[in-house]
Amino acid sequence: MGLAHPDYDLGDPPWWYGTREWHRRLPRKGCLAWYQPGNKCHWIAPFSWAVGKELYPDLSWGFVNGRDHTVVVGYQSRWYRPEWVFDILLFRRNTAEESLRFARRRSTFYPTLEAYVPHLFDFAASGEGAWGTWTRRVPLPVVTPR
Numbered sequence: 001m002g003l004a005h006p007d008y009d010l011g012d013p014p015w016w017y018g019t020r021e022w023h024r025r026l027p028r029k030g031c032l033a034w035y036q037p038g039n040k041c042h043w044i045a046p047f048s049w050a051v052g053k054e055l056y057p058d059l060s061w062g063f064v065n066g067r068d069h070t071v072v073v074g075y076q077s078r079w080y081r082p083e084w085v086f087d088i089l090l091f092r093r094n095t096a097e098e099s100l101r102f103a104r105r106r107s108t109f110y111p112t113l114e115a116y117v118p119h120l121f122d123f124a125a126s127g128e129g130a131w132g133t134w135t136r137r138v139p140l141p142v143v144t145p146r
Contacts, residue, residue, distance in 0.1 A: 014044070032088075041070045041089050042120060048072040048086040049113055059083055063116040064100060066107035071099050079109050 015027050018037025027033035037044055045063055049072045052061045059074035069090070073082035085096035094102065110116035 014047075017043075036089055038089070041087070044088055045070045045072055046113060046117070046120075048088050049116075052084060052086050056084060060111070062112065063110040064103040064107055065110060065116065065119065066103045066105045068105060069099070069103040071103045073100070079111070 013027065013029065014035050014037050015033060016037075017040065019039040027036070035044075035047065042065065045065070049061050049063065052059070052072055052074050056074050059076065060079075061072060061074050062079050064071050064073055064079070072086040073079055074084035074086070075082040082096075082100070085100050087094065087096070087099040090099050090102075108119070110119060
């Protein structure tokens with residue numbers, strides 16, 4: 001898995017590309033916080049998708065993408081009744097049901113990574129996904145399915 005971002009340097013911590021104030025203290029390399037770019041759920045979702053596919057390859061994996069939040073779901077037959085909800089950013093304060101409900105507000109379901117990624121760039125270009133004054137942006141994981 002590589003990172004598709006022009007400012008990304010090998011070894012950069014993923015958390016650096018999010019809202020730094022989101023972390024209470026400096027994340028340590030290798031711990032979960034290292035991989036949590038604060039307030040960048042839309043951009044970290046492909047990483048969660050790859051983790052889900054690796055851990056539970058027998059499930060179908062897709063993206064529930066709302067204006068305010070995105071989660072990845074692993075499901076058998078119906079995405080809206082998932083076996084797993086991956087929310088790498090809000091799992092400490094939200095249950096799986098709460099994260100899914102939050103993401104489903106004004107949402108679209110994308111059943112594949114290939115369907116989700118073009119939307120991600122449309123979202124950023126629309127201004128809704130604007131980066132504000134940050135000089136660095138969250139890297140988009142590029143995943144090559146096996």
